[in-house]
Amino acid sequence: MVGVPALVALTLLLAGLGGVGLVAIALGRFPGVARCAVYGLxxxxxxxxxxxxxxxxxxPASDTQTLELPFGIPTVxxxxxxxxxxxxxxxLIGGIGALCSIYGESYGRHDSxxxxxxxxxxxxxAGMGLVTLADDVFVFLLAWELMSLAxxxxxxxxxxxxxxxxxxxxYLLMAMGGTLALVGAFALMSSESESYVFSTFRAQTFPSLTASAVIVLTVIGAGAKAGFVPLHVWLPRAHPVAPSHVSALMxxxxxxxxxxxxxRVGFDLxxxxxxxWGGxxxxxxxxxxVAGLLYAMVQTDLKETLxxxxIKNVGIIAIGLGLALAFRAYGLHVLxxxxxxxxxxxxxxxxLFKSLLFLGxxxxxxxxxxxxxEQMGGLGRRMPATAAFFFIGSVAISALPPFNGFVSEWLTFQALLGGVALPVWTLRLATPVVAALVALSAALAAMAFVxxxxxxxxxxxxxxxxxxxxxxxxGMxxxxAILAGACLVLGIVPLGGLVVLRPVMIELLPRSGAALAASDVLTLVPLAASGSAYSGVLLVGVLLVLGLGALGVVRVLAGRACVRRGPAWDCGFPSDDPSAQYSxxxxxxxxxRVLGGLVFGIRDVVTMPPPGSMxxxxHKVTLDDRLWKGLYARLGWGVHRLAVEADRARQMTIRHYLMIMFGLTLALLFLVAVTA
Amino acid sequence: MIFALPLEPATLADIAQALSVGVMLCGFWMLLQRRLVNVVRTYAAQAFLLALAAAWQAYVQDERQLLTTAVIILVAKALIVPAVLNRIIVKLDLRRSVATSVGFGRGLVGAMGLVGFSMLLVFPVTTTSGALTRETLAMALSVVFLGFWMIITRNRAISQVIALMALENGVLLAVVGVKGMPLVVEMITAVLVLLTFMVFGIFFFHIRTRFDSLDVRNLERVHIIPWLRSS
Known part of the structure; x- marks a missing residue:
């Protein structure tokens, strides 16, 4: 790098992004200029x-950099x-953010x-960027909240x-609740190490109970933001209502x-x-x-389905992280x-592909x-380019080769199959079950995107x-196109992703250097010993050869008559009304039918008129979300009851207040007498 | 000593203790009264005993300023305040029974429990102090508790004011009973000023007695004079 350290440059860029927000306000009178300026900058x-x-x-020469700024909590x-x-x-933030900004400039043109x-x-x-750079509790939580509130x-x-x-x-309630859990996690670490700085946490060995409580709180806090079931309820409601480029970023x-x-907490602090923890x-x-995709299957809102x-993909990532934690706990560093x-x-x-799909x-x-x-259909003819990119995104997210989604889900499977090496029978039993769940979710994903x-x-x-x-x-x-291209390239040459990811792996798990070390441009080899490998190039080659070969054979055999036109199958209903289409x-x-009753409490009721009646x-479908009813509705009811009780306490007579004061005084005195 | 009495030190302490027990018993007696006039009389008796206790402490501790305290207590609390209260009772026609929210029997049992509690509380906490101080403190705390108990168990504002002043008697008992407490006279004068305001504040307490609430909106709905009469 030239003169300025990367961290300083990045900090200045983040501050610049914060400043762009002020530019928007300053240019408020000229919305068009403001839009160009904000998205361009x-x-x-x-x-x-x-x-x-x-x-x-x-x-390879770059080293971890730190920076201490003279503001924030005094003395910290x-x-x-x-x-x-x-x-x-x-x-990730920079790349996707830049693309979404370009998209947003065109998308926001019709915004009133x-x-x-x-x-x-x-x-x-800027808030998201600052979260990744934060190295003390205050900056981390500040950035986290900045991201949430913005x-x-x-x-x-x-x-x-x-x-x-x-x-x-x-969303606000869930974000606040999640942050509260994170505050709890950091408070536990801070009180144990008597410091607010992450470097102290790193050097500290926490007692088992504290560390476990920290992890549970972090899973709750981060999970509420990432969309872990059952903390996901806000996500499918809040993400779709934002403008699409913001949905893509969220x-x-x-x-x-x-x-x-x-x-950061689980692997580093x-x-x-x-x-x-891994379990x-x-x-x-x-x-x-699984739950994420089951819900996705029954939605009719395009962005809500996405x-x-x-949620489903966050689950897959959580499985990968959980496996990594479990393997690390039992010393299986390469796995x-x-x-x-x-x-x-x-x-x-x-x-990459979720941003692509949201932009589409x-x-x-x-x-x-x-x-x-249910009001769309036939858009492939009207919007061919969008359809093509959306198709690539759909194939990628359904984990089909040769796109990138396949690579990472395949790697997750490889890691899950390695679960037999775990020395604890509960985890050894859990991994095949989880593998089955991942397989089910992959199948459901394909179905949902079809x-x-x-x-x-x-x-x-x-x-x-x-x-x-x-x-x-x-502009949109x-x-x-760039995102779709990236999906394809990473699917064919996964090494492109690997060169970026390996330094992270070496940093977090220093003794795992052998993992994926045997991979090269052509093939991805998770473990040298296991013998399984994935070669995107080979796969594409085979697909091309087979596809072109089949086309050639058909051409040769059928001659000129290889294109035939006939009536489309109409499910036995010869109606030309578009509403008769498969919806x-x-x-x-x-x-x-299979899972609806169990998971969503869906009931199909068909009321037939009596014979002779006109x-x-x-056909009525009723849906009641079991999770919402069982957990959130009860929670809300409890809070309401508490509020009602508190309100009653507010309206007591003066004698009751005096009684409470006197009783409390007696109780405190009793405490004094007991402890003395 | 200003003048020597032919008494043993133990006797001196016994007399001080007897006086403080008397103050405490007056607190009990107050709880037993069914008529407001008698409550005021008992209060006057308590204040008189308190004045005596202060004077006795002045003699025992050889502190002349405690004598001033005794005089203030005697004049203000045993004579003037009861007279003013009697006038209010007559003027507002309050010579009826006290209204209680807890029955006399249960009220008394609670009061006994409180006295026992104050003993249990003071004795372990003050193990380093002298016996006289400890017992006086226990009595004083009992009087404070009894005063508080009376505030809670009485419905009429005037009984609550009397109870508040009885509670304050307990505080004074503690103040005069502990050796070497500075600024006793000044403190007692300040407390008296406060109490005067309290007595004037009886008017506002009436609002609470009447409505059992501090909600001033109630005032908008009624005529002032009739409800003053009726309570």
Whole structure:
């Protein structure tokens, strides 16, 4: 690097991003100028951030850097630190942030109230960046809250309606609750080490009970932000109502920053893990992975479906992290490295394809004016470019080769298969179960995205708005194209991701150097001994040869008659009405039938009219979310009861107050007498 | 000593103790009264005993300023305050029974429990002090507790004011009973000023008695004079 250390440059860039928020306010009278300025500057600063972080990560000579700023809590100051882990996440924020900023410039053009979003957008990016650089409790929590509040304001800024308000309120409550849990975790570490600085935590060995409590609190705190079931309820409501480029950042990057918090605490700060921590994450991850997609299957809101699929992917990452912790706890360092790489790779991949899908969804929503997929259809003809990119995203997220989603899920499987090496029978039994859950979730993901892509882009338009849809401009297609390209490249040449991830792995698990060491440009080899390997290049080659070969054979055998036109199958209903098409609800029907009653409490009730009656038969589907009813509704009821009781205490007579005072005095005196 | 009495030191302590026990018993007696006039009389008796106790302490501790205290207590608390209270009772026609929220029997049992508690409390805490101080403190704390108990168990504001002043008698008992307490006279004068305000504050206490609440909105709904009469 030239003169200025990377950390200083990154800090200045983050401060610059914060300043861009002020620019938006200063230019408030000229919304068009403000939009160009904010998104342009954000894109430039984010790109610079990604570049610097990338150079830091790839340069073998670079060393961890620290910086102490003279503000923050008196006598503590503000500590910043740049290491490979934070550089990786900064790269993610910078890269996706830059693309989303470019997209947002075009997307926000039709926004009637741009100032409800513009000032908070760069602050949100800066907050996420600062979380990764924080090296003391104060800076970390400040940045965490900055990120939460800025994104909350943007959720609130989406539209002026009841659903938005409700979603934002729920998000705020959950974010505050999560932060409270994190404050608890940091307070435990601080009181044990009598310091607020992370470097002291690193040097400290925490007692087993403290460390376990810290991990549980962190899983709750970070999990509430990342969307672990059952703390996910806010995510599918809040993510979709924000503007699409913000949804992309929230779903693609902010959930990852939450997981960064978990990695930072679990792998870096609390010291050596205990076996059951990994088990906890495995179970949470497995449940999250399957539940997220089951919910995704029955949604009819395009962006909400994507948000539920985010929950699934967070579950997969949690499984990878849990495995890494478990392997590390029992000294299986190389396997731990594989699991950690799998988790980090999935973080990278999910950030890429989920942002791509949300940006694509934004284009669709802007073109059709609705988020309800039952009103779409046939958009593949009207918006070919968006359809192509959305297709790539769908294939990638369904973990199909040769795209990047396959690589990281395959690596997660490799790590899960290594679970037999664990010396504890509970974990040894848990890994195959979790592997089955991952497999189920992968299958469900494929199903959900077939449904999503099919209903949105294939068939015929179900609504006049969808029939009039036009493809979006280059400003929105460009970022999607880059993301789609990245999905393909990482799928074919996974080494591209590996060179970035290995330094992080070596930093967090210093003795795991052998993991994936045998990989080269052509093949990905998780463990030299196991013999399993993945070669994207080979796969693409085989696919191409087979595909072209089949085409050639058909051409040769069928001659000129290889294209034949015939009537499409109409399910036995010869109706030309678009509403007779296979709909999103039809696709979801099998899953709903099999698992709906168990998971969502869905009931299908068909009321047939008596014979002879002219009344129409009624098919009614009722859904009551068991989790919401069982957990959140009760919690809300409890809080309400407490409030009512507290209100009663507020209206007591003066004699009751005196009685309470007197009773308390007596109790305190009694304490004195007992202790004396 | 100003003048020597032919008494043993143990006897001196016994007399001091007897006086403080008398103050405490007056507190009990007050709880037993069913008529407001008698409550005021008992209060006057308590204040008189307190004045005696202060004077006795002045003799025992050889502190002349405690004599001043005794005189202030005698004049203000045993004579003027009861007279003023009697006038209020007559003027507002309050010579009816005290209204209690807890029955006399249960009230007495509670009071006994409180006295026992104050003994149990003071004895272990003050193991380093002399026997006289400890017993006086125990009595004083009992009187404070009894005063508080009376505030809680009485409904009428005027009984609560009397109870508050009885409680204050307990504080004074502690102050005069402990050796070497500085600024006793000044403190007692200040407390008296405070109490004067309390007695004037009886008017506001009436609002609470009447409505069992501090909500001033109630005042908007009623005429002042009738409710003053009726309580």
């Amino acid at each position: 954000s894109a430039a600063l984010c790109a610079a951030m990604a570049g610097i972080a990338g150079v830091f990560l790839l340069d 100051g503000a500590h910043l630190r740049l290491d490979p882990l934070s550089a990786f996440f900064l790269m 109230e741009p100032l409800r979003i513009l000032p908070f957008y760069p602050v949100f990016l 994104s909350w304001l943007m959720v609130l800024g989406g539209k002026r309606d009841g659903i938005t308000l409700q979603a934002a309120y729920l 779903s693609g990057v902010m959930t990852k920053i939450a997981l960064y918090g978990l990695i 609390v010291g050596l893990p205990e076996g059951w 906890l994450l495995l179970v949470v991850g497995g449940v999250t992975a 948000a539920y699929s985010t 731990a490295g594989v699991a950690l790489i799998a988790a980090l790779f999935h973080i990278l991949n999910h950030a 969804a934004g284009a669709v929503v802007q073109a059709t004016g609705t988020r309800n997929i 449904r999503l892509y099919g209903v949105v882009f294939l068939g015929r338009p179900r609504d006049p708005a969808a029939a009039r849809a036009r493809d979006v401009g280059i 297609l460009g970022p999607m 999103a609800a039809s696709f979801a029907q099998p899953v709903r 009344r129409a038969a009624v």
